[in-house]
Amino acid sequence: MRAQATPGAAAGPADAAAPRGVNQGVPPVTYGQGERPPRGDYGRARSDYTCEQVGAYSATEHDIYRRLFARQLQQLPGLACDEFIAAVHQLGAPDRIPRLDAITERLRPATGWELVAVPGLIPEEAFFALLAARRFPVTDWIRTPQEFDYVVEPDIFHDLFGHVPLLFNPVFADYMQAYGRGGLKASRLDACELLARLYWTTVEFGLIATPAGLRAYGAGLLSSAAELPYSVRSDQPRRLAFDLARMMRSRYRIDSFQAGYFVIDSFDQLFAATAPDFAPLYDQVRATIARSGEIEPGVVLPGEREFRA
Numbered sequence: 001m002r003a004q005a006t007p008g009a010a011a012g013p014a015d016a017a018a019p020r021g022v023n024q025g026v027p028p029v030t031y032g033q034g035e036r037p038p039r040g041d042y043g044r045a046r047s048d049y050t051c052e053q054v055g056a057y058s059a060t061e062h063d064i065y066r067r068l069f070a071r072q073l074q075q076l077p078g079l080a081c082d083e084f085i086a087a088v089h090q091l092g093a094p095d096r097i098p099r100l101d102a103i104t105e106r107l108r109p110a111t112g113w114e115l116v117a118v119p120g121l122i123p124e125e126a127f128f129a130l131l132a133a134r135r136f137p138v139t140d141w142i143r144t145p146q147e148f149d150y151v152v153e154p155d156i157f158h159d160l161f162g163h164v165p166l167l168f169n170p171v172f173a174d175y176m177q178a179y180g181r182g183g184l185k186a187s188r189l190d191a192c193e194l195l196a197r198l199y200w201t202t203v204e205f206g207l208i209a210t211p212a213g214l215r216a217y218g219a220g221l222l223s224s225a226a227e228l229p230y231s232v233r234s235d236q237p238r239r240l241a242f243d244l245a246r247m248m249r250s251r252y253r254i255d256s257f258q259a260g261y262f263v264i265d266s267f268d269q270l271f272a273a274t275a276p277d278f279a280p281l282y283d284q285v286r287a288t289i290a291r292s293g294e295i296e297p298g299v300v301l302p303g304e305r306e307f308r309a
């Protein structure tokens with residue numbers, strides 16, 4: 001899953017007069033996306049954009065899920081972080097699309113999170129509000145057989161397989177809630193684009209340095225058959241140490257493999273670094289961008305330390 005411009009981040013309902021983050025029965029407007037509106041029937045969503053999970057999936061849909069799951073599962077060793085591998089079984093039987101409520105029954109006692117269905121991409125404020133309440137939105141439709149290798153928007157396979165196992169990790173679970181709270185603040189500070197870069201480079205495409213080598217923890221990597229091995233093993237992309245200001249200054253691609261990744265030492269580092277108020281950081285990053293510009297994908301500046309594959 002690469003083409004979600006800013007995950008969960010959209011500019012708000014089409015009716016500009018309506019309060020942002022309140023479903024008006026129409027698709028949200030997304031940043032940097034193509035001509036067609038986001039897929040999904042927004043007429044069936046509640047005001048907070050959550051909906052009832054689709055009642056019954058077809059045999060074809062279950063089969064797509066089963067094949068995607070099997071393909072990703074077999075390549076996790078050596079590529080995915082241990083915390084992810086330890087929790088992936090929490091998704092339940094891999095042969096059919098699970099019920100979100102059944103996963104929530106295991107997730108809530110573990111970290112206090114629950115899963116909620118949504119019809120597709122949702123506006124950023126609605127997204128942040130759900131995360132801040134420890135409710136993770138999961139798109140409830142699955143890609144078509146023709147989209148087996150590549151689907152433009154996140155579907156239920158990406159959202160479940162990519163994101164949900166790490167919600168069973170207490171530190172990462174707290175980070176996700178902190179991100180939601182930070183997002184609500186960023187909305188008021190007009191800093192959502194900067195914060196979206198943090199989400200992109202950690203939650204979607206993050207790498208972690210372990211004693212055994214680099215491993216992936218980002219959902220966009222873990223749910224992608226091709227980019228997962230590329231991100232960890234290829235000598236093509238550049239890999240830099242986690243640095244909040246650097247990440248917020250960096251542009252990223254939404255239509256191809258990432259040209260660069262950022263590497264954390266631990267989930268504790270991620271949580272600790274994002275605990276302080278970001279308002280001064282936003283000011284600092286804006287000043288740097290005004291002075292020296294944004295940084296293009298895959299560019300390494302003089303003096304920056306790189307991680308090797």
Ligand SMILES: [Fe+2]
Pocket residue numbers: 001007154158159162163204219220
């Ligand atoms: Fe995602």
